[in-house]
Structures are given as C-alpha cells and as structure tokens.
Amino acid sequence: GAVVSQHPSWVICKSGTSVKIECRSLDFQATTMFWYRQFPKQSLMLMATSNEGSKATYEQGVEKDKFLINHASLTLSTLTVTSAHPEDSSFYICSAPARGVGGGNQPQHFGDGTRLSIL
Amino acid sequence: QKEVEQDPGPLSVPEGAIVSLNCTYSNSAFQYFMWYRQYSRKGPELLMYTYSSGNKEDGRFTAQVDKSSKYISLFIRDSQPSDSATYLCAMSAYSGAGSYQLTFGKGTKLSVIP
Numbered sequence: 263g264a265v266v267s268q269h270p271s272w273v274i275c276k277s278g279t280s281v282k283i284e285c286r287s288l289d290f291q292a293t294t295m296f297w298y299r300q301f302p303k304q305s306l307m308l309m310a311t312s313n314e315g316s317k318a319t320y321e322q323g324v325e326k327d328k329f330l331i332n333h334a335s336l337t338l339s340t341l342t343v344t345s346a347h348p349e350d351s352s353f354y355i356c357s358a359p360a361r362g363v364g365g366g367n368q369p370q371h372f373g374d375g376t377r378l379s380i381l
Numbered sequence: 382q383k384e385v386e387q388d389p390g391p392l393s394v395p396e397g398a399i400v401s402l403n404c405t406y407s408n409s410a411f412q413y414f415m416w417y418r419q420y421s422r423k424g425p426e427l428l429m430y431t432y433s434s435g436n437k438e439d440g441r442f443t444a445q446v447d448k449s450s451k452y453i454s455l456f457i458r459d460s461q462p463s464d465s466a467t468y469l470c471a472m473s474a475y476s477g478a479g480s481y482q483l484t485f486g487k488g489t490k491l492s493v494i495p
Binding site: 268296304305353355360371372373374375 | 488
C-alpha cells in the first residue's frame with residue numbers, strides 16, 4: 263500500500279486562486295520531504311526540500327514566495343501555490359525518504375501527485 | 382551534457398519479450414541508483430534500488446550497474462501488458478546536511494503489446 267499520501271489528486275481553479283497541496287507520510291516519520299514538478303513527457307524536476315522545523319530549501323529558479331512550503335509535523339508537508347496562474351498548471355509530486363535503509367542514502371517513496379489546472 | 386541521459390523511447394515490445402532499459406550518467410558523485418515505474422497520472426513507484434556495481438534481481442526485474450562505464454540498466458523478463466508504463470532511472474548524490482538529492486532521467490515509455 264501507499265506509504266506517502268498526497269491530496270488532492272486533481273485541482274481545477276481560476277487564475278489568482280491559491281491552492282494548497284498536502285503530503286503525508288502514512289506510517290513513518292519524515293524530517294525531510296521533497297516537492298517535484300513534472301511537465302508532460304518530461305522528467306521530475308526538484309522544486310524544494312521541505313525540512314521539519316526549519317525553512318524549506320528551494321532550487322535555483324523556484325520562487326519561494328510563489329511556492330510556500332510548510333513542514334508542519336513529522337508526517338505532513340504542504341505546498342501552497344499562491345495566486346496561481348495558467349503557467350503554474352502542472353503535475354506536482356511529493357516524496358519522502360523510505361524507511362529501513364541506513365543514513366541519508368534512502369530511496370524515496372512518492373505520492374500519487376496532484377494535477378493542477380489553472381483556468 | 383546532462384547529468385543523466387535516458388532514451389525516451391517510446392519502446393514497444395510483444396508480450397513475453399525481454400526488455401532492456403538504459404541510462405548513462407556523467408557525475409561520478411552518484412552513489413545510489415534506482416529505477417522507478419510511473420503509470421499515467423500517478424507518482425513514481427520504486428522498483429529497484431542498488432548502490433554497487435553488479436546485478437540485483439527481484440522477480441522478473443534485474444538492475445545492473447556499471448560504475449566504471451557510468452551505465453545502468455533495467456531488464457524485464459517475460460514482459461506483461463501490465464508492465465506498460467514510463468520507467469525512470471534516478472541517481473542520488475550526497476548534497477550536504479545528511480541529505481541525498483535525486484536526479485532523474487527523462488523516462489522511457491514502454492508499451493507491451495498482448
């Protein structure tokens with residue numbers, strides 16, 4: 263079964279709306295979660311690293327005021343797309359490091375993604 | 382040159398065929414190698430994970446890593462229509478503060494024809 267849950271799976275909203283996406287680790291704690299963006303027929307591009315109890319680390323070119331990340335607890339990270347516009351339409355996916363592998367070198371488990379469509 | 386190169390396909394094979402998927406990379410710092418399967422409009426699903434050169438087998442799947450050539454492969458035996466998906470290779474390197482960052486290939490779209 264899924265170890266990372268992402269909600270909602272699909273959002274359609276008007277331009278200018280802010281949209282919040284939730285990412286939960288279901289049966290393990292994750293001090294770090296990752297947020298990716300994926301365009302059609304493209305690979306995943308890392309947007310930011312979400313850190314529990316501290317500020318997120320954003321990749322170059324990602325607007326931190328546009329994509330607000332809050333790692334509220336050890337099992338929940340949220341991504342808020344503020345004042346969304348059509349160019350923000352994309353597939354957003356979160357991930358958390360898997361359990362059972364030592365150190366920081368863990369493979370990641372991914373949520374099922376959120377399809378965001380801005381009209 | 383991109384850090385990770387993967388032929389996007391599409392690749393179409395008959396049911397029962399052996400499938401070979403490949404990625405090359407240029408960054409010697411990559412230490413861990415993964416293969417993910419992604420169905421349409423879903424998140425990637427981890428298939429294989431390895432950190433050393435050589436082969437790792439799991440059922441019908443075999444992952445192969447050749448660090449000297451900076452080349453990794455995923456073999457699928459007795460392919461099934463349910464294997465039809467996009468396969469992404471991913472590699473990770475230490476990025477500091479106890480964290481590893483993944484770099485993905487573009488993905489290869491596979492279709493297994495009944």
